[in-house]
Amino acid sequence: MYVQALTDTLQKYQFTTSTFNFPKPFENTPKVLLSVQSYYSDIQIKQRYKLSIETVTLTSVTVKVESLGTKLYELNIGILAVDYPQSDVFTQILSSDTEGQLTSIHKVANKIQSYVTFFTSFQGSSCEYLKFNLDSQQLDDYTIKVSANSFKCIGTIYYNILIIHYDNNFPYAPFYQYQNQIFQDQINSENLVSTNLNSPDTGFYGIKDMSIGSWYSFGIFFYPQNQNQPIQNGKYVFHTDKKKYIIYQAYSQVFDLIQLECPRDYYLYKQSCIISPYNGIYCLNNPKVCYDCDSTCLTCQDSATNCLKCVSPLYLYQNKCSSSIQQGTYCDENHICLACNQSCSTCINNANLCTSCINGYYFYNNICTKDQPNQTYCKQSLSQQYQKCFSCDMKCKKCSGPFYNQCSECLNNYYFYKNSCYIDQPEQTTCQNYKCQPCFNLCQTCSGVNQNQCLSCINNYSLNSNTNQCEISTCQDGYFPDKNLNSCLLCQLGCRKCSSFSVCLECASIKDNQGITQTYILDTQHQQCYLKCPNGKYFDLQTRQCTSCNKSCLTCDGKTSQNCLSCIDGAYINSNRMCECQNKNQGFASDFSKCISCQIKNCSKCFYSNTCDSCSEFALFNTQKNECTCMNGYFFSNSIQKCTKCIKNNCQTCLSDGLTCTKCQSGFLMTKYSTCVYCNNYQYSSDGKNCDLKCPNGCQVCANGKKCIQYSRDNPGGIPNQFCHNSCSSCSGLTKFDCLNCSSSTRIYNQTTRKCECISGYFESNLKDCSQIQQQALEMFSFQKKQLEQVNLSFQVVKWEKNPLNKSKLTSSNIIPGSTDNK
Incomplete structure (x- = not known):
């Protein structure tokens, strides 16, 4: 306006x-x-x-x-x-x-x-x-x-x-x-x-x-x-x-301003006038305007989301449409949902037909209650915080579970005893106001719970009328009455009747672990029951059973090898009550059925045939290999069946021929001919394969670092002069006659023999100087000289046999032979 x-x-x-x-x-x-x-x-x-x-x-x-x-x-x-x-x-x-x-x-x-x-x-x-x-x-x-x-x-x-x-x-x-x-x-x-x-x-x-x-x-x-x-x-x-x-x-x-107004009693809807609302829209009266419902609503009222009916297959609850049934609701065939009873977490068909309860409530027969129903026992629901209840036994007024007949209180005129309800009074109980307690365990009936309140007794007991207590009187087979303990105690194994644990009156027949019946025999003198055991077993007083002997015994009276009473053929009982084979070089076979020869070579004595107690001469027992082996320098001779010294010198071990060395003694070198020799290069061998360790100073031949076998000829100071022959001013070699220089002008050095010999006109005095001879004795001297050369030649042959060092090869070989095979 x-x-x-x-x-x-x-x-x-x-x-x-x-x-x-x-x-x-x-x-x-x-x-x-x-x-x-x-x-x-x-x-x-x-x-x-x-x-x-x-x-x-x-x-x-x-x-x-x-x-x-x-x-x-x-x-x-x-x-x-x-x-x-x-x-x-x-x-x-x-x-x-x-x-x-x-x-x-x-x-x-x-x-x-x-x-x-x-x-x-x-x-x-x-x-x-x-x-x-x-x-x-x-x-x-x-x-x-x-x-x-x-x-x-x-x-x-x-x-x-x-x-x-x-x-x-x-x-x-x-x-x-x-x-x-x-x-x-x-x-x-x-x-x-x-x-x-x-x-x-x-x-x-x-x-x-x-x-x-x-x-x-x-x-x-x-x-x-x-x-x-x-x-x-x-x-x-x-x-x-x-x-x-x-x-x-x-x-x-x-x-x-567009005209947003319809005739009286009409509604404006999207610039159209309608007489009344229809599915999918709702209308307001002030002003009279209609709007679209929410897309989930088939019909709605007052607002787009205030649904009255939902689009299929949605569910309607509290004017809202959802794709699933809401917690705490139930729905009819038209998918219209209502709230369950407030105590129900879920329900079906009607508000009071619960299928689960809210927290803290009790579920029983599709009803949720704040208090536990009578005559029920309840368990915590596994998935929710409510109690799921079950019916008690019909005689229970209350029960605690976990079983239906585990009562905590009975209906009227029912006896309550040990969480159960009975029509009649349970045996061996005393009751007051239908609540029962057990009698003393020996009472069949009683007037109270104490042992002196018995009215009758259980089997094997009799009532003492003075004390109202039950006392032991008889026992079943295998037991005897003990007055002190007022109970039946077990007899010794094998007794069918006894007056005390170890005093048997009759013996029993009992099956062993294999189901074989064993009959005990009464020893009337000692009033004991025994078993007659077969060979290889004895009667064990502790277990009252036949127990196996030690395998070395044929019969025994105990479990050790020193409890033998008899032995197998070929064996005897020694002073220690042990069985052993009569022949010293024999031992028991593995099954102890006979005596056989010791199975270990070089064994002179054995208890078991597959072990050795002592070895033969020149042999030692090797515990790791469980065998007798010959000592160093010895071999086992098959012909005489014992350890024999190796034939070749310097062998630590050798083959059964005695000639072929398999390992040398310390310091010696193994040749390609399987012999053991010295090194000739101022060294000795550490492993029998190489000359790799140095001899003492000035020593050409040795077997270790302390003792010299032959000093060097090229070293004048090699051998102390006091050990040289008088004819030598210095020497080096295997003997004191191996001169390097002569001690006197009356001597001349022989390059071949390496000796200082007397010059012509002189003869050997075994002193520093040779003795001069007269002219008339020259012919005799020449004759004697020839005799002496023959004697020296004979002496050299003897020396070769005693000392196998071949001087003729010292300058041409690094190896000094160590046996007479190299002459």
Whole structure:
């Protein structure tokens, strides 16, 4: 509607309020937007006023106009009241001391469908030219930018903005904004401003911005001819007076409001009018508008998600649709669900037919209770925190489980004993008020629980009438009565009847572990029962069974090898009561059935044929190999069946021929002929394979690092002179006659024999100097010399046999033979 905000001139710094009634009452408090239709003021005074809304009701709106320094002659306004849920109205101020551009951003939560902006008032200075531009722009679906510029004589602008939000029920509602530009050259006293609205006209219009001037007063005017329908045939009226007012430029705008209203008793649904709602929509009565239900609802009421029936196969519970049955509900064949009894966690068919309980409750016969039902026992549910209960035995008033007959209390007139209920009093009990306790264990009946409260006794016991106690009287076979312990004790094994543990009266027949019946024989003299054991066994007094002898015994009286009573053929019992073979070189066979020769070679005595107690002469027992082996330097001769010394010298071990060495003594070298010899390179052998260790200083032949066999001939200081023959000033070799230099000029060195011999005319004195002979004795000397050479030759042969070192080979070989085989 369009109204006059001022009925009289508003003086400087005054204000006035006016209340305007709506054409008809609203059902909800509307949102109100204001626009300026005409403005007329005194040019001599500052252009400052403020237009605002005081109150809004269902029937009216109160508007306030306040002068902030100007004199107002006329102010006509447009009032747009909107009762539309998807809309908002904002009021804002743009202010600046400069004439630059001002900007305000409006960001909303819901998607924008349409909007319109109108200025309501402004503040400026006294001037002849008044100008401003107000523009708005939608930046995106949720943001609107409002800006003002081109200020002249104005510093502050008040505006309000109406935003229509997008509604799924009205996706094509044709809200739109229409602007028209008016120039002064085209304006007469009255001018019809055209719009693009179609009849009937429902638009709302007002001044958007302006540029006006005057010598006396400012004026710009829109005068609606019909207040109820100011826009007719798409046009509204603009009026001015060229003589009084100058309109340089002005913008008006129209905001179109579609007709969202149906005939009485009809509902508006997506720009259509329907008589009543149907599946998939719901309708409101104030206003009478219908909307789509949620996609899961077949029918709904009051809101899109308040379902009355669901799309198949969904389930309806508390006006919500879901794909599965909700916890704590049950559903009918139409998938409409109701809540279970509050004690049920789950139920079926009806609210009280529980299938499980909430925490802390007891489940029994499809009912959940806070307390445990009578005549039940309960177990914790494996998956949830509730007790699952089961029926007790029919005689139990209460039971504790885990079995149905494990009672904790009985029904009336039933006897309670050891967690069970009985019709009759249990045997060997004493009862009071149907609660029973056991008699003393020897009482058959009793008057109390003590042993002196017996009325009758169990088997084998008799009642002592003086003490009311049961005393042992008889026992079953295999037991005897013990008065001290007042019980039957076990007889010794083998006794069928006895007067005490070890005094047998009759013997028994008992099966052994193999199921063979063994009959015990009574020794009447000792009153003991014994078994007659076969060869190889004896009667063990501890176990009362036949136990195996040591395998070396044919018969025995104990389990060790020193308990023999007889032996097999070929064996005898020695002084230690042990069986051993009569022949010393024989031992027991593995099954102890006979004596056979010792199986280990070189063994002279054995107890078992496969072991050895002592070896033959020159043999030692090797425990790791379990055999007798010949000592170093000996071999086993098959012909004489004993260890014999190796024939070759220096052998540590040799083959059975006695000639072939298999290992040399320490320091000797093994030749390719399997003989053991010295090294002749001032070294000896560490392993019998190589000459690798050094002899003592000056020693050419040795077997170890301490003792020299032959000193070097090339070393004058090799052999101490005191050991040389008198004919030598120095010597080196196997004998003291192996000279290196002669001791006297009466001697001459023989390169062949390496001896210092007497020169011609002298004879051997065995001293340093040879003795001179007379001329007449020369012939005799020559004869004796020949005799002596023969004797020396004979001596050399003897020396070769005693010392097998061949001097003739010392300079041509690194090996000194070590036996007479190398002569």
